[in-house]
Amino acid sequence: MSLHLELPADPGAAGRSRREAGRWLASLCGTDRQCPTVQDLVLAVNEAVSNSIEHAYGASGPDGTVTLRGDADGLRVRMEVSDHGRWRDPPEDPGYRGRGIGMIEAVAEDVRVEPGPDGTTVTFHGTLGRCPGLCVPERPGS
Template sequence: MSAELHVELPAEPGAAARSRRATGRWLASLCGLEAPCDAAADLVLAVNEAVSNCIEHAYRDGAPGTVTLRAHTTHSGGPGCAGFRVTVQVSDHGGWRAPPTDPGHRGRGLAMMRACAEDVVVDRGPSGTTVTLHRTLGRCPADRAS
């Protein structure tokens, strides 16, 4: 198990799937499982949405860009995965697009991220946007078996 994850992705549609696989494998490895626990699966969903937003919105002018995914953990000493607090940062170097006042059937990404993570911070500036997600993992199946 590595306590850190770092993935550079091209800002293209296939990158969202690659981010899900990389994040899911990394989170599952924290507990030595093949699949992430429910709390980690929620975090994978939030990461997917953040990466998808970078792909769709950050590089609207058509210039090629990248999405950087970085994650690390701290451990509070609780049993198994229950003691892991995970921080994930998803960054781009593109421009910010303010959400429309009437998003229609779209525009629910930040709300979904907030529902799947304990804390979501969006930092936007002239050199890009970084979304930081925090989540404490719950008791994983491996913990319940012991």
């Protein structure tokens, strides 16, 4: 079972990515409720999609697209957010901003950010719980 969304680089697309990812992830748990693990992964999706929308296309705005993919291998899920925009190095002093990747790293596993000439791809993983409706995995090192 997988998830694939092509989203316009428009701020409203972040909401759609949250809804669709949340439904898909909850369905993998055998429920329609979002447990804490699903909520964490939805937060990570939101941050990655929002970063792509805001930073990848600059002034070109909604002409760009953001792709969200999710794949499951048993209880292990892999999420990927990619764009075809241009990488911009973060400012030396981001002020009150610039915490998105750190948030993703705090709630997901194996986070990778790969900028390239054809856009940027952010991938991360999560492990869902074993009981339907109770997707609370053991944290690594617990």
